[in-house]
Amino acid sequence: MVTRKLGVLTLEYVRRMGAMGVFFLKTLLYTFAPPLKISRCLKQIQFIGFQSILLIALTGGFSGMVLGFQGFYSLSRFGSDAFLGPMVGLALIKELGPVIAALMVTGRAGSAIAAEIGIMRISEQIDALELMGLNPYRYLMVPNLIAALICLPLLTALFDVVGIFGGYLIGGKLLGVGAGTYFGEMAHYVEMKDVLEGIYKSLSFGVIIAWVSCFKGYYSGIYTGFGSEGVSKATTQAVVLSSVLILVWDYFMTSILF
Amino acid sequence: MIKIDNLQKSFDGHDVLKGISFEVGKGQVFALVGGSGGGKSVLLKHVAGLMKPDRGSVTVDGKEISGSGQKSLRAFRERLGFLFQGGALFDSLNVFDNVAFPLKEKSKLSRDVIREKVLMELENVGLSGSEHRYPSQISGGMVKRAALARALVEDP
Numbered sequence: 001m002v003t004r005k006l007g008v009l010t011l012e013y014v015r016r017m018g019a020m021g022v023f024f025l026k027t028l029l030y031t032f033a034p035p036l037k038i039s040r041c042l043k044q045i046q047f048i049g050f051q052s053i054l055l056i057a058l059t060g061g062f063s064g065m066v067l068g069f070q071g072f073y074s075l076s077r078f079g080s081d082a083f084l085g086p087m088v089g090l091a092l093i094k095e096l097g098p099v100i101a102a103l104m105v106t107g108r109a110g111s112a113i114a115a116e117i118g119i120m121r122i123s124e125q126i127d128a129l130e131l132m133g134l135n136p137y138r139y140l141m142v143p144n145l146i147a148a149l150i151c152l153p154l155l156t157a158l159f160d161v162v163g164i165f166g167g168y169l170i171g172g173k174l175l176g177v178g179a180g181t182y183f184g185e186m187a188h189y190v191e192m193k194d195v196l197e198g199i200y201k202s203l204s205f206g207v208i209i210a211w212v213s214c215f216k217g218y219y220s221g222i223y224t225g226f227g228s229e230g231v232s233k234a235t236t237q238a239v240v241l242s243s244v245l246i247l248v249w250d251y252f253m254t255s256i257l258f
Numbered sequence: 259m260i261k262i263d264n265l266q267k268s269f270d271g272h273d274v275l276k277g278i279s280f281e282v283g284k285g286q287v288f289a290l291v292g293g294s295g296g297g298k299s300v301l302l303k304h305v306a307g308l309m310k311p312d313r314g315s316v317t318v319d320g321k322e323i324s325g326s327g328q329k330s331l332r333a334f335r336e337r338l339g340f341l342f343q344g345g346a347l348f349d350s351l352n353v354f355d356n357v358a359f360p361l362k363e364k365s366k367l368s369r370d371v372i373r374e375k376v377l378m379e380l381e382n383v384g385l386s387g388s389e390h391r392y393p394s395q396i397s398g399g400m401v402k403r404a405a406l407a408r409a410l411v412e413d414p
Contacts, residue, residue: 119349120348123344123346123349124342124343124344124346125346125347125348125349127303127308127342127346128340128342128346128347128348130308130335131306131308131335131338131340132335132359132360132363132364133332133333133335133336133364134360134363134364
């Protein structure tokens with residue numbers, strides 16, 4: 001009996017993973033098949049990107065300030081506080097910038113995307129689109145994927161820049177590391193491949209956020225139950241799964257790009 | 259002609275449609291009557307190709323809907339008018355844009371012609387003057403009437 005239940009559960013999870021894979025491939029297919037709904041894309045760029053600027057700047061600034069404190073404390077033990085700039089820069093550009101920016105966007109925009117599409121599903125708005133002979137992927141998924149691909153690298157860059165200045169505010173202005181040392185050493189040690197690593201990561205995180213959020217919303221009536229409770233579960237699952245996937249994928253990307 | 263043959267559908271082990279069979283001839287007015295939760299909407303969704311049956315088939319004008327691909331399903335839906343129970347209006351669009359949506363997205367009509375057609379449909383359902391209001395700002399009956407206007411605006 002237990003084996004049977006385990007088998008049923010395993011099959012169900014394999015089926016869902018297959019559905020997620022097919023969903024992603026369909027979204028990708030329609031991304032490259034015209035026509036593109038440009039007004040929808042712009043609307044989502046405004047929502048995912050522009051409306052996240054303040055949140056990203058705030059979290060980036062404080063992350064950089066914390067790195068400034070912790071980095072100075074650790075490096076001064078070895079008499080290496082002159083390397084505070086490269087430490088803050090590399091930590092933000094290669095790792096913290098892409099990951100924290102992606103987690104912030106997941107919490108702010110990913111949850112909203114899943115909820116919006118979920119409500120459209122349970123109120124039959126997606127069925128209405130299909131009955132009009134229109135493709136829901138083109139109207140709902142593709143604009144979110146394109147917007148996430150455009151916005152995530154830009155938001156990550158903003159996070160990095162504000163974070164680097166946050167680190168300078170603490171290291172340079174408060175703890176006495178000179179601006180020349182801070183930025184000079186950073187320019188010396190941070191290379192273009194480090195910046196590219198951050199960009200590649202942010203692009204892949206954008207795909208994860210759009211993919212998971214849209215999938216959870218689109219299938220909210222089927223996998224999480226109907227009604228407001230179903231949408232609520234879908235939204236929670238979208239945030240949790242996106243966050244976990246971002247961290248797991250970050251490990252794999254780091255081990256490949258290291 | 260619509261032909262339903264031995265249609266069966268169950269959700270989580272609960273049988274909703276148990277071998278339904280009937281035919282609706284061309285021009286015939288057909289009313290499907292039944293208790294709440296009896297599967298009327300589920301049956302109609304099978305006719306529109308929104309759901310796939312566990313068993314049986316739905317055939318419209320000799321073409322099987324239940325096994326159709328997306329392309330032929332889209333062509334069939336072009337000829338279909340469907341009014342959802344809850345209206346299914348897009349809540350981010352106002353009444354005018356909701357009714358105009360299928361025309362704007364699918365037809366090559368000019369903006370003036372679309373405007374004329376939409377205003378005429380809204381007048382037909384008694385919604386003149388409500389075109390700038392959003393679905394959340396109108397009553398349930400008005401939502402249904404707006405949805406009816408949207409279903410008819412393409413002359414299905």
